[in-house]
Amino acid sequence: MIEQLNEQLALTATCPKGLEGLLAEELRALGASDTREQPAAVHFSGSLELAYRCCLWSRLANRIMLRxxxxxxxxxxxxxxxxxxxxxxxxxxxxxxxxxxxxxTNREIRNSQFGAQKAKDAIVDRLRRDSGARPVIDKQNPDLTVALRLQRDRLDIAIDLSGDSLHRRGYRTHIGAAPLKENLAAALLLRAGWPQIAAEGGTLLDPMCGSGTILIEGAMIAADIAPGLLRDSFGFERWLNHQSDIWNQLREEALERRRRGLERELPEIRGYDADAKVLFAAEANIARAGLERQVRVSCRPVAAFKVPSHREIKPGLVLTNPPYGERLGEQEALRETYAELGRQLKSEFGGWLVGIFTGNPELGFETGLRSHKQYQLYNGSIPSQLLLFHVRQQSAESGAEEGARKLSPEADMVANRLRKNLRNIGKWAQKNNIDCYRLYDADLPEYAAAIDLYKSVDGQVSAHVQEYRAPASVDENKARSRLRDLVRAVQLVLEIPQRNISIKERRRHSHKGDQKGGSQYQKQADSSAASIWVTEHGAELEVNLRAYLDTGLFLDHRPVRRYLREHARGKKFLNLFCYTASATVQAALGGCEQSTSVDMSKTYQAWSARNFRRNNLDPYRHQLVEADCLQWLASAQQNRRAHYDLIFLDPPSFSNSAKMRGVLDIQRDHATLVRQCMSLLAPGGMLVFSNNLRSFKMDESLVTEFNVENLPLLDKDFQRNPKIHNVWKIQAK
Incomplete structure (x- = not known):
């Protein structure tokens, strides 16, 4: 019996194979904690209210189970x-x-039907023993659905709170020949970045819309409509623990959000299909969803697919699930369909993002477009791919886009250097599965900036442009003109929209090389962009390209984090001045047994916690400590706290934060910090000491006292700048 409203329940959400990561992210956004993924399911914790909310709002789950x-x-x-x-x-x-x-099944229970019969007997016998009555078995309209899953010798006993599969929203009574399940359609939209595109007013088009599932799901996302609002019932409604007051409040909240969403001006959402009959099904489904004013469909072959001209259309997303044919003859006939789609996209949709979902990726190549991202998914039992393409702008563009493509002779030099670096560094990064790297670092003195590329987990490429402050001898207007040219070159060469380029001025500090102390991390007043998630060595890490002068991930330390990961297995790890704790995430994924990450910033501690949750790190084994590292170290040394096998010390070059008792000067103070860390090392342990003060000199007494080895940890994208950081391995003699 649920005793309290806030009681934490053990819950599981099931989903189509391949959607586990997306579902875990969605559940966390709804309020879930302790998410843990397994094939086709995500386990999590939460209250009964959260379980109801997931049933009502999850766009991706099949079922919500109470374990x-x-x-x-x-x-x-x-x-x-x-x-x-x-x-x-x-x-x-x-x-x-x-x-x-x-x-x-297992060795003794070799038939699931037999297992179900045995479990049914157990439930019926218990109820009959206590009351004299017994339940009837009813598949169509049960009061309670019990779900049992046997894997080897482990039996999971759960209650299905959802009832019918949650992908059945209630609006689709008419389907085409090859229907796409609603939650899979929602997943395609999320993978393609539709929520952000819709928020910016971008258009959604489907040239082969069939019964309209992608369009309806897209409109529901744009209008903030809960996917479960149209369902007739849920499994929990006749469960004895059902709390109708909680459920009614959640449903009223969803109805109000739907009302407000439909009152807003939504982006243009249109679909086309060459089959007039299937469009009758689409129109019926759209009407049942209550979206006749928001979603429109019309009969049109692929060869006539163009940007709608009746009103000003903002470029956005073309997303479609074309037929792919199960027999060779059908596949050959479809090649021309895909080729025609490619021709229309290239001629009419420059600057748009295109997503093609197909069970035959070879047909996707017939479009003549090169996908920048592929997602492996399943359409039922069929292995499929979502191919994403950025369609290049045509040379006949006008207005601001045309201006962005016209470069001054000087900016042409920058563009050529960027192309050269893409061929060199970009090829190296792709070969080594590196998604975030430095492309340019003041290669041309007149264009003094660093340009870093970040590819998010959904395949979107963003450029982070950090302009170095021009010397006083350079006219301020000239400096601004050079920055504009630089940004145009980035946009042209990388073929990314302006919104994917963040521009910052990096001010020089009196302590050269300082990147971790002082005001450069104060939040920017004009911050408007949300964080994105990127991948590094298998870890997913949060970066923010706009809110702070630095992004939350120091790219030059990539090989340092890799080194820590390679040496972390079975170790107890300490990360001092941990920043966003990306090094701890790598050490944990490398197999460290326990970790402690110390930083005095509330912002970074919260950021670190998000990184930990994203990578499913156990908070009991991996501890975050909000403290001044100088005070924490002194206290730890004095109190003889537990020793560590591996310590990472990466302090700022200089810091005088109001939260600190004193002032940190790394050149002056490093010997004390190193000795304090060495006192916390277990026998055979290792300290990795790093800083980015370019004029830094190691105290000679440390070299005499310990085994000190310089580690040349620089990847190819930073080898032009060998003094960007210093790294040493320090061990007891």
Whole structure:
């Protein structure tokens, strides 16, 4: 029995294979904690209210399950006893209607139907023993659905709170020949970045819309409509623990959000199909969803697919699920369809993002477009791919876009250097699976800036342009003109929209090389962009390209983090001045047993916590400590706290934060810091000491006292600037 409203429940959301990461992200946004992914499912914790909210709002889940217990069994009798031990009288009236779902086998229970029968007997016998009544088995309209999953000797016992699969929203009564499930359509939209495109007023078009599922799901996302609002019922509504007041409040909130969403001016959402009959199904589904004014469809072949001309259309997303043919003859006939789609996209949709979802990726190549991102998904049991393309602008453009493509002779030099670096550094990065790297660092003195590329987990490429302050001898207007030329060159060469370029002026500090102390990390007043997630060595890390002068991930330390990961297995790890704790994430994924990450900034501690959650790090094993590292170190040394096998010390060059008791000067203070760290090392342990003060000199007494080895940890994208940081391995003699 649910005793308290806020009681934390063990919950599981199931989903189509390949959507686990997206679903985990969605569940966290809804309020879930302790998310843990497994194939086709995500486990999480939350209240009963959260379970209801997930049933109502999840666009990706198939089912939401309340996990009752996990037990070890080996025989049919073990199965019977384990199921009979559950207090079923608290979940269903003895004379109610019951349904069981059983999956899996083991050595003794070799048939899922037999397992279901045994579990049903256990539930019925318990209810009949206590009340004299027994439930009836009813698949169509049960009061309670029990879900049991057997994997080897482990039995999971759960209650299905969703009832019918959540992908059945309730609006699709008419379907085409090859229907796309609603939650898969929503996943395609999310992978293609539709929520952001819609928020910016971008258009959604589907040239082969079929029964309209992609269009309807797109409109529901844009209008903030809960996907479960049209459903007739949910599995929890006749469960004995159902809290109708909570549910009614959530539903009223969703109805109000829908009303407000539909009152807003939504982006243009249109679909086309050459089959007039299938468009009747689309129109019926759109009407049932209550979106006739927001979504329009019309009969048009692919060869006539153009940008709508009746009103000013903002470029956005073309997303479609074309047929791909199961037989060779069908595939050959479809090649021309894909080729025609490619011709129309290239001639009519310059500057648009295109997504093609297909079970035959070879047909995707027939478009003549090169995908910049591919996602492996399943359409039912069929392995499929979502191919994403950026369609290049045509040379006949006008207005601001045309201006962005016209470069001054000087900016042409920058563009040529960027192309050269892309061929060199870009090829190296691609070969080594590096998604974030430095492309340019004041290669041409007149254009003094650093340009870093960040590819997000959804395949979007962004450029982070950090302009170095021009010397006083350079006219300020000339400096601004050079920056504009630089940004145009970036946009032209990288073929990315202006919104994907962030521009910052990096002021020089009195302590050269300082990147971690002082005001350069104060939040910028004009910050407007949300964070993105990027991948490094298998870890997913949050970066923010606009809100701070630095992004949350120091790219020059990439090989340092790799080194720590390679040496972390089985170790107890300490990360001092941890910043956003990306090094700790790498050490944890490398197998460190425990970690402590110390930083005095609330902002960075919260950022670190998000990085930990994203990578499923156990907060009990990986501890975040908000403290002044200088005070923490002194206290740890004095109190003889537990020793560490691996310590990473990466302090700022200079810091006089108001939160600190004193002033940190790394050249002056490093010997003390190093000795304090060495006192916390376990026998055989290692300290990795790093800083980015270019004029830094190691104290000779440390070299005499310890084994000190310089580590040349610089990747190819920073080798032009060998003094960007210093790294040493320090061990006891």
């Amino acid at each position: 009752l217990e996990q037990v070890r069994i080996s025989s049919a009798e073990d199965l019977y006893r384990a199921v009979a031990a559950q207090p079923w009288e608290r979940h269903i009236n003895p004379s109610g209607k019951l349904w069981l779902q059983f999956s899996g």
